[in-house]
Amino acid sequence: MTVPAPDRQWRDAWRFLAFTALVGFQAMAALLAMVVCVAMIVTLPLLPHVIRFVRGLAARERDRVGRYLATAIPPPPPGTSGSVAEVATSLHDRRDAQWLALQGTLGLLAGSVAIGSPAGLAQNLFIALFWPFLPGATSTVDTPVDSWAGAGVAALVGLAYGLLGVFLVPPLARWWARASAARLAPPRRSLTERLAEVTATRAAALEAHGTELRRIERNLHDGTQNRLVAVVMHLGMVERALSRDPAAALPMVASAQKAATDALAELREVVRAIYPPVLVDRGLTGAVASLAGHCAIPCAVEEHPVPRMPAAVEAAAYFVVAEALTNAVKHSGADRITVSLREEGGALVVEVTDDGRGGADQEHGSGLAGIRGRVAAFDGSTRIVSPPGGPTVVRVDIPAGP
Amino acid sequence: MRIVIAEDDALLREGLTHLLRAEGMEVTSAVDNPDDLLAALAADLPDIAVVDVRMPPTFRDEGLRAAVQARKQWPGLAVLVLSAHVEESYATELLADGAGAVGYLLKERVGKVADFLDALERVAAGGTAMDPEVVGQLLVRRRSDDPLQRLTPREREVLGLMAEGHSNATIGSTLVISDGAVHKHIGNIFTKLGLPTTDAGHRRVLAVLAYLKA
Numbered sequence: 001m002t003v004p005a006p007d008r009q010w011r012d013a014w015r016f017l018a019f020t021a022l023v024g025f026q027a028m029a030a031l032l033a034m035v036v037c038v039a040m041i042v043t044l045p046l047l048p049h050v051i052r053f054v055r056g057l058a059a060r061e062r063d064r065v066g067r068y069l070a071t072a073i074p075p076p077p078p079g080t081s082g083s084v085a086e087v088a089t090s091l092h093d094r095r096d097a098q099w100l101a102l103q104g105t106l107g108l109l110a111g112s113v114a115i116g117s118p119a120g121l122a123q124n125l126f127i128a129l130f131w132p133f134l135p136g137a138t139s140t141v142d143t144p145v146d147s148w149a150g151a152g153v154a155a156l157v158g159l160a161y162g163l164l165g166v167f168l169v170p171p172l173a174r175w176w177a178r179a180s181a182a183r184l185a186p187p188r189r190s191l192t193e194r195l196a197e198v199t200a201t202r203a204a205a206l207e208a209h210g211t212e213l214r215r216i217e218r219n220l221h222d223g224t225q226n227r228l229v230a231v232v233m234h235l236g237m238v239e240r241a242l243s244r245d246p247a248a249a250l251p252m253v254a255s256a257q258k259a260a261t262d263a264l265a266e267l268r269e270v271v272r273a274i275y276p277p278v279l280v281d282r283g284l285t286g287a288v289a290s291l292a293g294h295c296a297i298p299c300a301v302e303e304h305p306v307p308r309m310p311a312a313v314e315a316a317a318y319f320v321v322a323e324a325l326t327n328a329v330k331h332s333g334a335d336r337i338t339v340s341l342r343e344e345g346g347a348l349v350v351e352v353t354d355d356g357r358g359g360a361d362q363e364h365g366s367g368l369a370g371i372r373g374r375v376a377a378f379d380g381s382t383r384i385v386s387p388p389g390g391p392t393v394v395r396v397d398i399p400a401g402p
Numbered sequence: 403m404r405i406v407i408a409e410d411d412a413l414l415r416e417g418l419t420h421l422l423r424a425e426g427m428e429v430t431s432a433v434d435n436p437d438d439l440l441a442a443l444a445a446d447l448p449d450i451a452v453v454d455v456r457m458p459p460t461f462r463d464e465g466l467r468a469a470v471q472a473r474k475q476w477p478g479l480a481v482l483v484l485s486a487h488v489e490e491s492y493a494t495e496l497l498a499d500g501a502g503a504v505g506y507l508l509k510e511r512v513g514k515v516a517d518f519l520d521a522l523e524r525v526a527a528g529g530t531a532m533d534p535e536v537v538g539q540l541l542v543r544r545r546s547d548d549p550l551q552r553l554t555p556r557e558r559e560v561l562g563l564m565a566e567g568h569s570n571a572t573i574g575s576t577l578v579i580s581d582g583a584v585h586k587h588i589g590n591i592f593t594k595l596g597l598p599t600t601d602a603g604h605r606r607v608l609a610v611l612a613y614l615k616a
Contacts, residue, residue, distance in 0.1 A: 257513050264510045268487050277487045281455075281463040290491045293615070296542050 021111025117165025124158030227263030332356025358390035502604035530567030
């Protein structure tokens, strides 16, 4: 490990702390906005916007503090919405709120040292040098500067500001970086909870995988194989008929051909269910555009650049969109559907919104349960918001990798 | 008819060559990758190219891309694309240049030799051959206010066959109805869907497909 030169260390610390003041201002503004949103009941619907801003701020701080401390600060798991009820019960949002309160107060104070020290130094030195042109000038600690002696005092005051900065900024920056990191990182005890969750979803994933294998086996065994047996059987009959009564062979050839065509149609279905060919050809965006094109309700795809994800993740996302569209067509009575694909913090986010009647049955709808199961197998999260009267939003977050 | 075949599976390539030669067609070359296809077309332009969608090197949609590129290079070149699965959006890409002489069929349609040869001739003559499955994907159940709901079952059948690229005569013989009846059905369909009456042929297919995609 290389230790940077002391002057570089100081400059980094100073820059870090000065930015902290800036973030502190934003945090204070956000705090005020939150208080106003809650206090005036009518502005409550604006709260999610403020929350989104706070999350963005926290995410950027995680990055910045992480860079300063040269360690990555893990982000909270994705998947919670900005709805008021969810925010109030979300552990991560409560931690973010604690961080926000600290950042808006202590952070702002600590940051002001970084800005105040050079500013005080500059101002006092300026006054000490140019007092003859500044009648009635005083130093920043209110000593009159109307003689060279007064100017000397002002210069000393400036020097004191400078020394304060030199000695205070590095330890203050370190202390504040550690304090923020502790607040911004997910709580330690949640790792045990996460392990339990991962173990549960892993079991569910294995179960789902087993069910899937059995389904594929059944389709191939009972469907395609039987059709091919029929083909072979009919060809055998053709062989016999050709030597006895060639005219009788023709209908058998037709039967063999029909059985083979059925087998092919079934195979296409099985292949589509395992891994849709269009996904191989065109990637997730192309495949989803194709799904949207088939949809009986006008469906727009919001494309954001999404990198290629692991095949299993793309397939899961594809089936989620397919299932959500089928559901919307069957139950929503919507006029428009929007599908949005994007990447957020290493997770693939799929959002299907329809302007239908809402009130989706999350307990009994097998389609929605299917989506949940598929997504849970990847340790992802599913959120379905469907108030009576709509709109219905199905959002899933699928982590793309380790 | 002079034909170039591009299919990477040796068994299918040989089989298709054999089938077409047995029917008195001239297979000028049979290749197994998109580069060789474009080279073969450049060396000796055939009446029609029969192209598989998945080919080396990545086994995605090279064949389709090669077909689209070939039609840019030789406008009006007849191309019949074969695939193990059909995707309505691929059909759109093939039809995008509006030049006609395009076919897009499931590979297994080759088994019905007479129908396959009919499609081949239709495309070589500047017409269209869309797989019934592509048309089926376009005819999915739509919302209640869709004008398609106002069509009678017979009219939907006629619409489907029109979209596949069949002529009035073929539609009549397929559904076992008279030419006059076909004419009447088509008139009704265009009125109900609010489409301007278009002459028979490729333009009509494009109008119908465009309507179904909208």
